[in-house]
Amino acid sequence: xxxxxxxxxxxxxxxxxxxxxxxxxxxxxxxxxxxxxxxxxxxxxxxxxxxxxxxxxxxxxxxxxxxxxxxxxxxxxxxxxxxxxxxxxxxxxxxxxxxxxxxxxxxxxxxxxxxxxxxxxxxxxxxxxxxxxxxxxxxxxxxxxxxxxxxxxxxxxxxxxxxxxxxxxxxxxxxxxxxxxxxxxxxxxxxxxxxxxxxxxxxxxxxxxxxxxxxxxxxxxxxxxxxxxxxxxxxxxxxxxxxxxxxxxxxxxxxxxxxxxxxxxxxxxxxxxxxxxxxxxxxxxxxxxxxxxxxxxxxxxxxxxxxxxxxxxxxxxxxxxxxxxxxxxxxxxxxxxxxxxxxxxxxxxxxxxxxxxxxxxxxxxxxxxxxxxxxxxxxxxxxxxxxxxxxxxxxxxxxxxxxxxxxxxxxxxxxxxxxxxxxxxxxxxxxxxxxxxx
Amino acid sequence: xxxxxxxxxxxxxxxxxxxxxxxxxxxxxxxxxxxxxxxxxxxxxxxxxxxxxxxxxxxxxxxxxxxxxxxxxxxxxxxxxxxxxxxxxxxxxxxxxxxxxxxxxxxxxxxxxxxxxxxxxxxxxxxxxxxxxxxxxxxxxxxxxxxxxxxxxxxxxxxxxxxxxxxxxxxxxxxxxxxxxxxxxxxxxxxxxxxxxxxxxxxxxxxxxxxxxxxxxxxxxxxxxxxxxxxxxxxxxxxxxxxxxxxxxxxxxxxxxxxxxxxxxxxxxxxxxxxxxxxxxxxxxxxxxxxxxxxxxxxxxxxxxxxxxxxxxxxxxxxxxxxxxxxxxxxxxxxxxxxxxxxxxxxxxxxxxxxxxxxxxxxxxxxxxxxxxxxxxxxxxxxxxxxxxxxxxxxxxxxxxxxxxxxxxxxxxxxxxxxxxxxxxxxxxxxxxxxxxx
Numbered sequence: 001x002x003x004x005x006x007x008x009x010x011x012x013x014x015x016x017x018x019x020x021x022x023x024x025x026x027x028x029x030x031x032x033x034x035x036x037x038x039x040x041x042x043x044x045x046x047x048x049x050x051x052x053x054x055x056x057x058x059x060x061x062x063x064x065x066x067x068x069x070x071x072x073x074x075x076x077x078x079x080x081x082x083x084x085x086x087x088x089x090x091x092x093x094x095x096x097x098x099x100x101x102x103x104x105x106x107x108x109x110x111x112x113x114x115x116x117x118x119x120x121x122x123x124x125x126x127x128x129x130x131x132x133x134x135x136x137x138x139x140x141x142x143x144x145x146x147x148x149x150x151x152x153x154x155x156x157x158x159x160x161x162x163x164x165x166x167x168x169x170x171x172x173x174x175x176x177x178x179x180x181x182x183x184x185x186x187x188x189x190x191x192x193x194x195x196x197x198x199x200x201x202x203x204x205x206x207x208x209x210x211x212x213x214x215x216x217x218x219x220x221x222x223x224x225x226x227x228x229x230x231x232x233x234x235x236x237x238x239x240x241x242x243x244x245x246x247x248x249x250x251x252x253x254x255x256x257x258x259x260x261x262x263x264x265x266x267x268x269x270x271x272x273x274x275x276x277x278x279x280x281x282x283x284x285x286x287x288x289x290x291x292x293x294x295x296x297x298x299x300x301x302x303x304x305x306x307x308x309x310x311x312x313x314x315x316x317x318x319x320x321x322x323x324x325x326x327x328x329x330x331x332x333x334x335x336x337x338x339x340x341x342x343x344x345x346x347x348x349x350x351x352x353x354x355x356x357x358x359x360x361x362x363x364x365x366x367x368x369x370x371x372x373x374x375x376x377x378x379x380x381x382x383x384x385x386x387x388x389x390x391x392x393x394x395x396x397x398x399x400x401x402x403x404x405x406x407x408x409x410x411x412x413x414x415x416x417x418x419x420x421x422x423x424x425x426x427x428x429x430x431x432x433x434x435x436x437x438x
Numbered sequence: 439x440x441x442x443x444x445x446x447x448x449x450x451x452x453x454x455x456x457x458x459x460x461x462x463x464x465x466x467x468x469x470x471x472x473x474x475x476x477x478x479x480x481x482x483x484x485x486x487x488x489x490x491x492x493x494x495x496x497x498x499x500x501x502x503x504x505x506x507x508x509x510x511x512x513x514x515x516x517x518x519x520x521x522x523x524x525x526x527x528x529x530x531x532x533x534x535x536x537x538x539x540x541x542x543x544x545x546x547x548x549x550x551x552x553x554x555x556x557x558x559x560x561x562x563x564x565x566x567x568x569x570x571x572x573x574x575x576x577x578x579x580x581x582x583x584x585x586x587x588x589x590x591x592x593x594x595x596x597x598x599x600x601x602x603x604x605x606x607x608x609x610x611x612x613x614x615x616x617x618x619x620x621x622x623x624x625x626x627x628x629x630x631x632x633x634x635x636x637x638x639x640x641x642x643x644x645x646x647x648x649x650x651x652x653x654x655x656x657x658x659x660x661x662x663x664x665x666x667x668x669x670x671x672x673x674x675x676x677x678x679x680x681x682x683x684x685x686x687x688x689x690x691x692x693x694x695x696x697x698x699x700x701x702x703x704x705x706x707x708x709x710x711x712x713x714x715x716x717x718x719x720x721x722x723x724x725x726x727x728x729x730x731x732x733x734x735x736x737x738x739x740x741x742x743x744x745x746x747x748x749x750x751x752x753x754x755x756x757x758x759x760x761x762x763x764x765x766x767x768x769x770x771x772x773x774x775x776x777x778x779x780x781x782x783x784x785x786x787x788x789x790x791x792x793x794x795x796x797x798x799x800x801x802x803x804x805x806x807x808x809x810x811x812x813x814x815x816x817x818x819x820x821x822x823x824x825x826x827x828x829x830x831x832x833x834x835x836x837x838x839x840x841x842x843x844x845x846x847x848x849x850x851x852x853x854x855x856x857x858x859x860x861x862x863x864x865x866x867x868x869x870x871x872x873x874x875x876x
Contacts (some may be wrong), residue, residue: 029595029738039662039776049706138592138667146592154576154584156478157467157759224477283745300467301582301756304746314738321595321738331769338477367813391473 010253011044012328013080016252017072017098018087019052019059022112022139025317026085027061036320041328045321051075072429076101083108083327085320087139091115102133110323112139112316114213121227122343125335136323141214142167142292144315145308146322148244151221151296152337158298162434164260167214168312170198170205171237171257174287175275179254181246185238197290207236208257208273215259218294219271223263224338225346233351234273244361244431247402250389251359254285258436268349276436278297283307284438285438295438303438343355352411357386357435360405360417363398363428370425371401377423381416383408398427410434442798449482450766451518455536456525457490457497460550460577463525463755475759479766483759489513514539521546521765523758525577529553539575541565545818548761550577550754552651552675559658559665560781564774572770574761579652580605580730582753583746584760589734590775594734598660602698602874607650607728608636608643609675609695609749613713614726617683617692623676635728645674646695646711649732653697656732657709661701662776663784671789672711682799682869685840686829689797691715692723696874706787715797716872719744723875733876741876790849795824795873798843798855801836808863809839815861819854821846836865847874 014030016023030037030047038044051069069075076084076098084102086109088095093111104127111117117124117137128135138148142165151163168170170192177188189206192198204210211233220227237257248255256278261271278285283305287293292310297303309315336343364370371390373406378385389402405413417432441738452468454461468475468485476482489507507513514522514536522540524547526533533551540547542565549555555562555575566573576586580603589601604610608630615626627644630636650672658665675695686693694716699709716723721743725731730748735741747753774781802808809828816823827840843851855870 025738033595033597036597037595039780040590040772042772042777124554146588149587149592150584152478153764154587154760155756156763157471157475158758159474189506226830254608283721286721286724298582298756300463300752300759302747302750304744306581306742306744307513309740312740315740317597318593318739325594326591326769329769329771330454331764331767331771333767334478334480339480342477342858354482399684 009043011046012041012324013046013048013082014085014324015049015051015075015078015081015083016047016085016087017051017075018089019050020087021313022087022316022320023052024059024061025313026087026320027063029317029321031061037325041325043328045324045328048080049075049078072098076105077336078106081107083110083119083324085110086113087320089113089115090370091119096120099124100127103131103133106131106133108134108136108327110136110139110320112320113137114119114140114210114217118213118216118227118401121217121336122340126340128335129340136327137217138323139316139319141217142294143308143310143312143362144318145292145294145306145310146319147218147294148221149304149322150306151218152333155296155298155301156337158300160296160298162262162297163218163222163294164215164258164262165294166256166287166292167211167259167310168205170202170255171211172288172292173197173290174206175237175245175255175257178240178242179249182246183241184242185240191280193434206238208234210212211273213256215261215271215273218259218388219261219269220336222261223269223346224336224342225269225344228346231348232271232273235275237275239429239431240275243400247361247389247400248277248359249280251387251402251404253435254280255433256284264349267347267348270349270351270354272351274434276434278436328353352414354410354434355407356410357437358405358408358413359433359435360403361431362401362420362426365400365425365427366394366397366399367425373423373425374401374420377416377419381412383416404435447481448637449567450479450483450762451484451486451520452523452524452762453487453489453513453516453519454485454523455489455520456527457488458525459751460525460754460758461490462497462499462635464525464758465501467755467759469499470505475629475763479763481766483762483766486518487513487516506655506780510536511539514545515542519545521548523761524549524551525758527551527553529557534558537562538565541569541571544571546572546574546765548574548758548765550758552578552648552655556654556665556667559655559774560778564778566773567778572765573773574765575655575792576761577757578753579655580732581746581748581750582756583730583732583744583748584757585660585732585744587760588744589656590771593736594736594775596738598734598736600700600735601656601660601732602653602696603732604694604722604725605649605697605732605748606695607645607730608640609649610726610730611635611728612644613675613683613693613695616678616680617687620680620684622680623678625653644676646672649695649697650713653699653709653711656697657699657707660699661707661784662780663707663782664775669786670709672718673713675713676714676718677867677869681838685799685827685838686715686797688720689825689840689842690718691873692718693871694722700789705785707784708787708789708792710789712872713871716800716874790847790852792848792872793845794848795875796843796846796851797871797873798841799869800839800858800864802839803863804832804835804837804866805863811861811863812839812858815854815857819850821850821854842873
């Protein structure tokens with residue numbers, strides 16, 4: 001490629017803040033593939049500085065050639081650095097200060113920080129525009145799956161109607177294991193922690209917050225709206241039982257924790273995180289274990305699915321390096337697909353207005369008339385039932401009733417469920433899940 | 439996004455050559471989404487000229503505002519055009535002349551022409567470099583799936599080991615229907631033609647040539663080698679029977695026509711097109727009907743799968759428009775991921791050296807000793823058998839034997855099959871397929 005269109009053939013100089021798993025992976029890729037990356041980027045990409053918690057910590061990567069900063073924010077003032085890589089994490093604190101400082105100094109930023117982008121992405125995008133630099137965040141969503149690039153560039157000719165998917169590998173691993181082994185949530189979580197698939201404090205993953213950050217970013221990009229965590233209802237997977245997995249399977253479904261961003265024909269947007277049922281034979285239904293999957297719907301391109309590893313050193317570092325190569329080639333896109341003056345305040349749809357098929361699992365006393373009571377409540381809320389599973393016979397003791405509804409409004413379904421849960425014959429908390437069809 | 443980094447805020451001026459399905463789709467997208475695209479591209483993208491076979495043909499799109507060219511090559515000389523969109527098709531002829539002329543005049547080119555890129559991509563890339571312009575071809579492979587962008591940019595930090603997949607929707611539709619309906623190839627092909635899923639002359643699709651063009655391009659991009667149709671063995675799907683679908687299903691597989699590009703640890707590359715068996719429960723196994731799917735393997739990012747619509751007006755036009763938006767934003771990458779001086783001559787591996795599990799379907803006379811004869815030949819070629827299906831009892835008449843091998847060299851498997859097909863007790867042509875595992 002002739003030089004005239006390339007911003008520079010001088011090396012692109014990188015400072016990496018954060019030397020954990022992802023930071024280490026980025027160093028490893030740039031060291032291993034230096035020549036290949038220089039060919040692809042039409043210039044070398046050179047690490048010049050790093051910053052981590054401890055300089056003396058034993059590491060499997062060689063950092064001796066790089067300038068060391070104890071304070072990452074100080075690194076963002078170094079005039080010999082073109083791009084700051086932020087892989088520290090956290091919605092505020094030093095990560096935020098670092099990114100702000102780098103952008104204010106006209107340096108580009110590549111970050112893997114989903115919490116930061118979800119909570120402060122709009123202000124940071126404005127800052128990047130003000131200082132005419134780039135804010136890149138491919139690694140913040142779905143690890144190695146290049147969903148940011150695909151949505152922002154690959155589908156740029158489309159009005160995007162929906163983006164949703166499996167965005168947390170820990171949850172998908174746990175749900176997959178619960179299904180295949182018949183074990184309950186807590187048991188499988190422990191195993192996942194032992195295997196390193198779940199963190200010691202798994203709350204961010206299993207309560208859905210991590211997925212919420214990601215779908216918040218994807219929705220902003222897909223619809224050109226400000227990322228808004230305040231209007232994103234979230235439920236996690238901690239309440240699900242092995243029985244739910246089995247019942248779903250019998251009905252032809254698997255349970256997946258989905259992050260969902262949809263825009264209706266009237267332009268209103270709904271964004272949420274919730275466990276849903278997806279058809280076992282569908283492509284997303286085949287995505288098990290630690291894999292992530294993202295589905296998109298565009299008005300011309302139709303529906304697309306991307307599947308890959310959503311976390312881990314290699315995939316996440318690969319995403320950061322892709323951002324660096326784009327930048328080295330002189331590519332810079334508006335942060336959320338359009339510039340901030342063109343971003344819109346979203347018109348939100350109440351999730352209660354969503355229409356779909358629902359799965360309802362009840363634990364009821366095995367005595368005559370229970371099903372009649374439940375069916376009457378459903379009828380009163382104008383919900384018609386597509387399938388019922390009732391198993392076993394256990395007089396006076398709890399048995400399971402599983403129902404699948406025809407199309408119904410979520411609000412109606414929730415109201416009916418609340419009423420049903422108050423019946424004397426219903427024990428425990430009902431489990432209500434939407435069936436995601438696509 | 440401030441203007442300084444954008445090449446220009448003047449409209450990007452487009453000339454479209456070819457007003458068939460895809461050309462019409464491009465016009466439709468640019469007309470419908472003009473404002474949205476201007477936001478995303480940070481400048482308007484304006485059609486200024488078009489060229490088609492007949493000016494007077496009745497069309498559902500309004501072309502009255504655009505300059506008309508009877509000769510597309512003349513359009514490539516128009517100084518008021520920045521980018522030529524080539525959607526005429528064909529490896530040579532006017533399409534090639536048009537692209538060459540446009541590049542030689544310093545105009546960028548966006549093409550959907552897989553035959554042209556597979557046969558002449560290297561020379562055209564050199565021409566684009568010489569004249570410091572862009573040659574874009576996202577639409578040439580897998581329609582709406584942005585696999586060119588994903589491989590070239592999304593996974594640019596990786597050494598790519600493999601890219602393969604379902605690249606022809608016509609074949610996938612036919613194979614899906616054969617499986618679900620139990621009907622034979624010819625019957626389903628006729629139906630596909632009636633439905634518009636197969637062309638009147640379906641040879642390019644069903645013989646595998648279309649898939650070969652696509653995997654030729656993907657291999658070149660993945661490995662940084664010259665596209666080379668001369669070293670790409672191709673087999674199609676016309677010889678497959680409904681029985682093959684049934685047998686595969688019983689063994690837990692589906693039959694898919696795959697384009698395959700792999701690089702071994704020794705750096706040697708194999709590229710080919712052949713029907714393969716893939717596990718029914720795998721994600722690619724769930725890709726049915728007219729959908730395409732592309733799997734990639736990178737050393738850091740791991741394996742990824744992309745699924746979407748591989749053809750049709752909307753998806754293909756969406757891919758062309760994505761290229762136009764990239765170019766409008768000032769993005770230009772080396773055509774095959776690296777510049778032509780950095781492209782390598784591929785070291786090729788003989789497909790016979792490929793190792794895998796194989797499926798073999800034989801029609802044999804139902805008499806004692808046949809299986810022993812066959813098993814002896816397999817043993818002599820050092821092939822061990824993992825599973826055998828033999829059905830029914832039809833003394834003196836043909837019955838089916840289906841075998842699945844353990845890991846074996848393709849050359850050994852082919853030699854054994856040739857020998858087996860010469861047995862007096864074997865009727866008709868054996869059907870040998872590799873099992874693609876990933």
